[in-house]
Amino acid sequence: MSAPSTQPELTARGLTRAFPHPDGPLPVLKGVDLDVAAGELVTVSGRSGSGKSALFALLCGFDRPDSGTVTVRGRVVDSAPPWRDCAVLPQALGLSAELTLAENVALPLRLSGDSADVDARVADVLGELGIGALGDRYPGEVSYGQQQRAALARAAVGRPAVLLADEPTAHLDHGSIPAVLGLLRRVADTGTAVLVATHHDQVHTIADRRLALVEGRIAA
Numbered sequence: 496m497s498a499p500s501t502q503p504e505l506t507a508r509g510l511t512r513a514f515p516h517p518d519g520p521l522p523v524l525k526g527v528d529l530d531v532a533a534g535e536l537v538t539v540s541g542r543s544g545s546g547k548s549a550l551f552a553l554l555c556g557f558d559r560p561d562s563g564t565v566t567v568r569g570r571v572v573d574s575a576p577p578w579r580d581c582a583v584l585p586q587a588l589g590l591s592a593e594l595t596l597a598e599n600v601a602l603p604l605r606l607s608g609d610s611a612d613v614d615a616r617v618a619d620v621l622g623e624l625g626i627g628a629l630g631d632r633y634p635g636e637v638s639y640g641q642q643q644r645a646a647l648a649r650a651a652v653g654r655p656a657v658l659l660a661d662e663p664t665a666h667l668d669h670g671s672i673p674a675v676l677g678l679l680r681r682v683a684d685t686g687t688a689v690l691v692a693t694h695h696d697q698v699h700t701i702a703d704r705r706l707a708l709v710e711g712r713i714a715a
């Protein structure tokens with residue numbers, strides 16, 4: 496594993512978020528602080544419903560905190576940052592049903608004008624994740640676990656400064672997990688700040704640091 500640099504690419508300070516509930520607002524995040532440095536891979540565990548996905552939505556600018564601040568590359572996040580700064584594997588995946596898996600993975604490269612060797616880079620990352628033969632298929636023609644790997648490939652292909660992966664092994668068989676862990680580790684080793692939410696103990700084996708979300712706050 497590479498030694499992490501000291502400059503945090505991703506920071507959160509004092510994040511709070513409550514959601515509407517029939518009994519009154521439900522405070523889910525109660526003051527979350529975290530840093531992830533370039534080249535560092537940090538995992539976050541927490542029981543189901545502890546707020547991991549809610550936290551990730553704030554970190555990538557999909558949602559706004561009630562209070563607190565997120566920065567990516569030193570800039571305050573008040574809407575979703577460019578994908579090359581912060582790329583996401585969300586739990587809902589968000590693949591476009593009208594595009595093949597390869598076209599989905601290529602999309603962030605094409606949208607950012609990063610057009611060099613797109614086909615080769617897409618083929619490489621799909622191959623690394625064991626779905627190289629499925630690039631011409633549409634999401635509706637492959638399993639959910641294969642879709643999940645394509646969504647991870649889409650997040651990783653552009654070498655973003657920050658990569659957020661929410662439950663990247665949730666729908667995978669045991670045989671597919673090492674490739675996903677290998678990719679996440681490789682992406683961190685090439686300088687990306689990687690934050691992974693997970694229930695799987697196996698994922699923590701590739702972490703530089705392991706955190707837990709407990710009672711709305713981060714615990715080491």
Ligand SMILES: Nc1ncnc2c1ncn2[C@@H]1O[C@H](COP(=O)(O)OP(=O)(O)OP(=O)(O)O)[C@@H](O)[C@H]1O
Binds near residue numbers: 515541543544547548
């Ligand atoms: N948009 C929303 N509206 C209302 N409640 C919400 C909303 N989003 C999340 N919640 C609530 O916030 C809590 C945390 O949800 P979240 O999905 O972040 O948990 P999680 O730790 O990711 O769970 P899991 O491990 O099962 O994916 C839950 O009680 C959930 O019902």
